[in-house]
Amino acid sequence: MEDKLNLVVENLIKIMNDKKLNKVSFANLIGFPEAKWNKIANGKQRLSVNELSIIAEKLQMQEIDIFTYPKRFRETDSRNEEIEAQLTIKLKDNLKQQVLEMIFGNKNMELLYR
Helix, strand or coil, X not given: CHHHHHHHHHHXXXXXXXXXXXXXXXXXXXCCXXXXXXXXXCCCCCCCHHHHHXXXXXXXXXXXXXXHCCCCXXXXXXXXXXXXXXXXXXXXXXXXXXXXXXXXXXXXXXXXXX
């Protein structure tokens, strides 16, 4: 857990640097007193989940995006994706005939042999 917290602080420092802000300006941006941000940035004070949410809101980011910075988390909705599956089974001719009849029935078998 400690590593994750360090990652968050490291990423906040990257965000601060990418925005070309000094510690004072960044502290003002996220709504923290300068002394508090300095303690967090130097690892002398822990960042709470509530504080992380406040910072994310001030930075107009999602909390998860601070964890993954500079990448942004993108949730995929697999329900909208078409899933195609293909199954290949090798059988001897007599078993093949029986399996196909079980699946397609006798009437549809002639379609398969055209």
